[in-house]
Amino acid sequence: MKKRQYLLSNEDVREIFKRFSAATPHPQGELSFTNPFTLLIAVILSAQSTDKGVNKATKHLFLKADTPQKILSLGEDALKNYIKTIGLYNTKAKNIIKVCQILIDKHNGDVPHNRQALEALPGVGRKTANVVLNTAFNHPTIAVDTHLFRVANRTGMAPGKTPEAVEEKLYQMIPSEFHSYAHHWLILHGRYICKAKKPLCSKCLINDICLYPLKEF
Helix, strand or coil: CCCCCCCCCHHHHHHHHHHHHHHCCCCCCCCCCCCHHHHHHHHHHCCCCCHHHHHHHHHHHHHHCCCHHHHHHHCHHHHHHHHCCCCCHHHHHHHHHHHHHHHHHHHCCCCCCCHHHHHCCCCCCHHHHHHHHHHHHCCCCCCCCHHHHHHHHHHCCCCCCCHHHHHHHHHHHCCHHHHHHHHHHHHHHHHHCCCCCCCCHHHCCCCCCCCCCCCCC
16 A cells, blocks of 8 residues: 655644644754864764764763864874764764864865765765854754654655755755754754654644644643
């Protein structure tokens, strides 16, 4: 049987984000950082890891090293000791060292403001670039993680088979005035309300708009 495809109207999506905005006018991501560089490192570390776990490790790391040069001076082995509680820490440490060297060699030690340069960095994909562009530089990007992907499909807001397809549809559906905070609202909604196994539909502020057929009350 062909899987049902559904899509909310533009008016419905506008109402969803009006409610998100009223409830949380200035949502924030949950990764701890002090500057664009530490944000970039935190997002690289967060791949297949929890924000809580990353914050626990970077709390000590960023006190010691919060610039590319300081990370390089620390060295790969010492870096691993700081992040060894995080999944895939060996690979992430190697990538971070490479990232630091590239930032120094090609960008004067600064985090670049454009997608092409960010995605050229080891361990940085589209999602990571979108988070950095949005959170550090206020670009109206939408980073599609597993939570956001689930919410977009489950609600009928922007169904798609890939993160890229969902991202494209979200740009089309979400009014531009909400783009700056859109991915924060959707990620937090997916993390705490629209959970994967047991969505808290009774506590959901958009349950009357959402098209999910298996709502739990």
